[in-house]
Amino acid sequence: KKNKQQHKNPQKHYPPSPPKLPLIGNLHQLGSSPHQSLWQLSKKYGPVMLLHLGRVPTLVISSAEAAKEALKTNDLHCCSRPSSAGTRRLTYNYLDVAFAPYGEYWREIRKICVLELFSVKRVQSYWSVREEEVAKLVNSISSSSSSGAPVDLTEKLFAFTASIIFRIAYGTTFQGSKFEHAKNIHELIHDTEAMMGGLSGADYFPSWIGWITDRVSGVHKEFDRISSELDGLFQQVIDDHLRVGTEVEKDHEDIVDVLLKIVREQTGFGAAQLGHNNIKGVLLNLFLGGIDTSAITMVWAMAELARKPKLMKKAQEEVRRCIGNKGKVTEGDTDELQYLKMVIKETFRLHPPAPMILPRETMSHFKIQGYDVDPKTLVFVNDWAIARDPESWKDPEEFVPERFDGSSIDYKGQHFEFLPFGAGRRICPGMYMGTTTVELGLANLLYWFDWKLPNGMKEEDISMEEATGLALTISKKTALHLVPVKLSQET
Numbered sequence: 001k002k003n004k005q006q007h008k009n010p011q012k013h014y015p016p017s018p019p020k021l022p023l024i025g026n027l028h029q030l031g032s033s034p035h036q037s038l039w040q041l042s043k044k045y046g047p048v049m050l051l052h053l054g055r056v057p058t059l060v061i062s063s064a065e066a067a068k069e070a071l072k073t074n075d076l077h078c079c080s081r082p083s084s085a086g087t088r089r090l091t092y093n094y095l096d097v098a099f100a101p102y103g104e105y106w107r108e109i110r111k112i113c114v115l116e117l118f119s120v121k122r123v124q125s126y127w128s129v130r131e132e133e134v135a136k137l138v139n140s141i142s143s144s145s146s147s148g149a150p151v152d153l154t155e156k157l158f159a160f161t162a163s164i165i166f167r168i169a170y171g172t173t174f175q176g177s178k179f180e181h182a183k184n185i186h187e188l189i190h191d192t193e194a195m196m197g198g199l200s201g202a203d204y205f206p207s208w209i210g211w212i213t214d215r216v217s218g219v220h221k222e223f224d225r226i227s228s229e230l231d232g233l234f235q236q237v238i239d240d241h242l243r244v245g246t247e248v249e250k251d252h253e254d255i256v257d258v259l260l261k262i263v264r265e266q267t268g269f270g271a272a273q274l275g276h277n278n279i280k281g282v283l284l285n286l287f288l289g290g291i292d293t294s295a296i297t298m299v300w301a302m303a304e305l306a307r308k309p310k311l312m313k314k315a316q317e318e319v320r321r322c323i324g325n326k327g328k329v330t331e332g333d334t335d336e337l338q339y340l341k342m343v344i345k346e347t348f349r350l351h352p353p354a355p356m357i358l359p360r361e362t363m364s365h366f367k368i369q370g371y372d373v374d375p376k377t378l379v380f381v382n383d384w385a386i387a388r389d390p391e392s393w394k395d396p397e398e399f400v401p402e403r404f405d406g407s408s409i410d411y412k413g414q415h416f417e418f419l420p421f422g423a424g425r426r427i428c429p430g431m432y433m434g435t436t437t438v439e440l441g442l443a444n445l446l447y448w449f450d451w452k453l454p455n456g457m458k459e460e461d462i463s464m465e466e467a468t469g470l471a472l473t474i475s476k477k478t479a480l481h482l483v484p485v486k487l488s489q490e491t
């Protein structure tokens with residue numbers, strides 16, 4: 001359907017658009033859960049829609065077929081990222097990987113990530129850190145289990161993933177850092193993302209309106225505070241690594257060590273010269289990409305299993321059978337846990353931590369399903385909607401891990417009905433790192449404990465409501481409280 005009002009060029013055939021308001025366009029239709037509102041709109045306007053967020057044309061993709069056209073056939077046209085004042089500031093002017101525009105710099109820094117920082121070999125080299133942190137997690141839950149009181153799994157799992165990222169990336173501990181208490185890490189990541197999400201007024205409105213809306217919402221002040229806190233952390237970490245004579249014996253090189261070596265030797269990098277701000281950009285991506293995504297996934301998985309005791313039992317029996325009397329779940333064991341892997345896939349399907357992957361921006365004109373798309377169009381791929389499309393999924397709203405039994409569908413970017421990590425050139429490079437943590441964490445929670453509901457609660461009382469807001473990742477709205485019963489207490 002051609003929308004003549006919105007486009008000057010009569011030769012072009014643009015995707016269907018919902019009616020828009022002056023100045024704000026379709027912004028008011030995003031609501032407090034954009035992926036859900038856009039899903040509803042797509043039912044009326046189709047899997048390829050063109051919205052206007054203020055002055056920004058925005059393509060919204062809501063089917064597997066259209067996602068394949070965008071992220072495979074036309075990936076080269078839409079693999080840049082939108083810029084925003086907030087993102088520019090926080091990423092040292094796009095020196096990171098995740099928000100850098102497509103181009104020579106992004107290709108080089110991405111290569112370093114893929115080959116050096118997030119490779120299977122590097123991720124495996126951190127096995128001892130993960131196993132130590134998982135032991136701490138199990139101990140801390142065990143100490144609560146003797147009292148029979150519920151534990152806040154959301155808090156425990158965020159601390160678990162933050163501890164891992166702080167140690168492997170920054171070579172420092174999360175416990176005792178000012179990030180542990182200043183504000184809970186969950187909220188800090190959420191606020192930072194909301195600001196980077198680019199939904200601060202300046203990005204969508206003509207500059208004079210942007211200035212007013214930003215001022216009113218106090219975005220600037222909050223932004224200053226958060227960026228200086230993060231910069232302080234990264235500077236401290238780099239300084240600590242550079243201080244001569246303080247090298248401690250470590251059984252692994254942390255990510256700062258690796259990056260400093262690349263800077264020192266100027267190896268593995270093309271024309272551009274890396275400096276400390278480049279390192280900080282990458283450390284920022286680890287902070288935002290590495291902590292909450294894995295924690296969110298484990299919380300949803302435990303919430304789903306707690307609501308379905310039969311599935312919980314099946315997953316527990318698998319891991320207990322596999323471990324036998326070994327008394328410890330180690331990383332090598334998780335390969336055997338086929339049912340757990342299906343539980344994780346099903347969790348990613350219904351609760352993708354990044355429900356609209358990360359926003360892309362088009363660089364050149366292309367056609368999708370016969371519609372024209374112009375350069376500089378923002379692109380949202382609604383993987384949350386795609387993964388519950390009845391065209392691709394039977395009983396899509398049901399949590400049924402068994403649907404993956406004997407199925408070749410996985411999340412590595414080749415199956416466009418299932419895109420928790422995105423696809424194409426910008427696909428998540430931290431996939432292996434993320435799933436390694438999630439598998440080890442869940443396997444241990446299921447091995448060591450039975451999980452009961454707090455007094456008076458029934459399975460259906462566990463809220464599956466999503467947090468609202470404009471952050472890039474979405475978590476369960478309320479914390480998950482369950483009562484752990486330690487394995488040995490029962491037997």
Ligand code: HEM
Pocket residue numbers: 097098099110118285286289290291293294297352353354357358359419420421422423424425426427428429430431433434435
């Ligand atoms: C459960 C875990 C995770 C999920 C679901 C997830 C999801 C995603 C998604 C959807 C994207 C956007 C892909 C696209 O635009 O096509 C992305 C990008 C990215 N992720 Fe992850 N992620 C996870 C874990 C991690 C971890 C552990 C790290 C780092 C240690 C990481 C680092 C990144 C980076 C650097 C990018 C940007 C890539 C680029 O723009 O070239 N992620 N992630």
